[in-house]
Amino acid sequence: MPSTLRRTQQRALTLSRSFANAIKSTVSNTFVSSCDRHYRCSPFDNVIRYPTIPKHDIGRPRQLRRGVMPTFRPIHFIHRLPVEILSHIFVMGSEDDTMLPVRVSHVCRVWREITFRTPSLWRRITITAQTEMWRERIYRARECTLDIELKSWVTPTSGFPRRQSLDMYTVQWHIHLVAPYVQRWRSLEIVFTEYAPFLWNAALSGICSRNRDQARALEDLTLVFRANDDTKEFCLFSGVAPKLRRVTLDGIRLTWLPSLFGNLVYLDYTHHGFTVGHQAIRDVVSILEVCSRLVEFRILFPRKHFPVHSTRYHPVQRRVILPFLTRLQLRVESPDIPFELAHLMTLVFTPNLLSLRLIDADRRHQPFPSLKSFFYVYAISPSLRLLRIEHGWYDPRMVTPVLQALPNIRQLVVRRPHSPDQILSLNPRSRKGRQWGGDVYGQMHFHIHPNLKGICT
Incomplete structure (x- = not known):
């Protein structure tokens, strides 16, 4: 009996092993993927079984699968530039074109990311009717200083300048857009070419408040409105602008305070014309006394077509010294040299002057009657060192006496109607033993431009 039971158990064990092997082989063939067909990896154990190569395939070369070769696109050299250089190029271009940041940001994803991460690219705000666009640009500028512009002519996206209709209410609304950021203004440029009443009041009412923290970053100021008839005297930025260096004024009366204009190095001043004669001279002398650090000065007394205030009849005797002035420009827009300009130059002492430009805006063919x-x-x-004479300032008879009075002159430039610039280069001899007098030709060695014929006759 026990032997029979033992044989039965052995048969059952053998049958179970056979059944397990069959199931094992079936599952192994089912779970092998196409990518593992050469390695025959069983899911039941971790043993790697390498493929068995039939004997009749040993001498046959294996078929190699054709791979996909990568394609290389040519990269433009501008994409190899460092981000800092590319950003600097964009900033320089935006100084000439207000809409350049918008165009550049639509070129590609990389350039758009660069423009968004360059706040100085969005600092130029040329205010127009698209107020939402300018608000977005102020937001993109972040904490960067701003260059504010308000002009009668603007250049839209198309590139063609068009006239912007401005009245008192429009100007006040435009200034209201940027007035909250006056502490971040780096420059302010307001140019009106056509007359409209109360434009200066609307434009400057928002920047003449009593806040002592205004215009701390202002460096450049331009206010131009030749047709202005408002005789009011404006005090800008509560009289505080410590960084202001360059000013261009035409047609506006301002209060000249040392805390506002005491650090100027450049002044392009066109007299407002509300005063004439000795009173106008007195006004300009007071301005120069405040701006004693000027390096470049440009002056013009224009003609006005409306009545002026009563003038001061007592001649001005105060002299003003500009020790740092090296460049001076005298501009005339009338048939003759104004009395105010001639008398003013007798009161201004410039010991270190290097360049003098005499400009005639009307381009007269004959010299001014009062030139001598x-x-x-x-x-x-x-x-x-440099003297430039244009049109009405030129008289051939005055050249030799002028050169005799200038021992350090290096170059004389003459511009006459319908002719190019005529250049006379002068190489004076050493100072030792020089005596001025007699003929100027005996005291200097000349290199005369070919077009300069008869200038010293």
């Missing part, structure tokens, strides 16, 4: 009198009363600084 002007050079008789105006003593040009002996330190002068």
